[in-house]
Amino acid sequence: MEKFEQDTLRGMLVKGNLRAAMAYWEQFPETAALYEKGVALFQKEHYLTYDADEELNEILLVYQKYYRDVFYLELSAGEAARRLRERLAELFQAASDFSLDKLEEMAGDAFRQKSFHALMGRTSGYYGPYIWKDEELRRYKVELPEGTQDYAVKFLDGFLMKSWLDYISFGETGTGGWSNGDGLIHCVRTAYDLESENFQVSLLKHEAQHAMDHARYKGITNEELEYRAKLVELIYSRERRMLERFLGQADTTRADNGHGLSAERIVREFEIRQKRDRGRLAELPVETVQTAAQSLFAESCQEMAAKYRQS
Secondary structure (H helix, E strand, C coil): CCCCCHHHHHHHHHCCCHHHHHHHHHHCHHHHHHHHHHHHHHHCCCCCCCCCCHHHHHHHHHHHHHHHHHHHCCCCHHHHHHHHHHHHHHHHCCCCCCCHHHHHHHHHHHHHCCCCEEECCEECCEECCEEECEEEEEEEEEEECCEEEEEEEEEEECCCEEHHHHHHCCCCCCCCEECCCCCEEEEEHHHCCCCCHHHHHHHHHHHHHHHHHHHHECCCCHHHHHHHHHHHHHHHCCCCCHHHHHHHHCCCCCCCCHHHHHHHHHHHHHHHHHCCCHHHHHHCCHHHHHHHHHHHHHHHHHHHHHHCCEC
């Protein structure tokens, strides 16, 4: 019997391959409880109830049904979004011509009116809100390949929902933070040991690079943002084998999945430069990975300067 590998599971979930993840959970005693949770939630539709009032739970139920539609029933993204729009329209008794964006904003406002914070929209191509209660602001000096800058980090806590990846993995993995163009790095506080490389590199440096690129390159694509931030992770990571993790994330099946596309681009570049197929890239020494990533990042800076007028 094969050995359970957390990175293998994470790769399935990040790509939204819930059925494959459930089959993987079923194979191992240490993940049997997660498999049973999956059966109860996605097969038997025993949906979760959250620490909120009835109105807000009804909104969150709409999103739970969306997660089941797209990840378990494997409906097309368009059909799942259509059903999401219909359920929200029915819930809010909205006119038939209300867009999904408008309905999502109404959902977000319902939480904000009851002292929650809400971020709506899509993460890696899929809908799913982030709903939280508490915030704390701290400032960090972050070293990046192009210089050191001060960044404000908003720590978020008291979550009701942390979008689709946290939901389908039962908290095993999920988005740990984001930068949305407002100059702040948003951090899910419970996701990190603040002294770890995971926080210092994969959150701080990754999101600080996003913030720098958002400010410098107007119109930069999500794939370009993620490609550059992932290279920054490879440059500064010594304790974790990040290239191996990106191998599991590489995915070209969806044009709206910036994480998967950028990981695939990194893997292809390493295959070419190291003259070895992807099955052997995980064997590369950390120092080799860091040097190659530095070279790729420098080339990316030249590409960005040529493509975008710097502000």
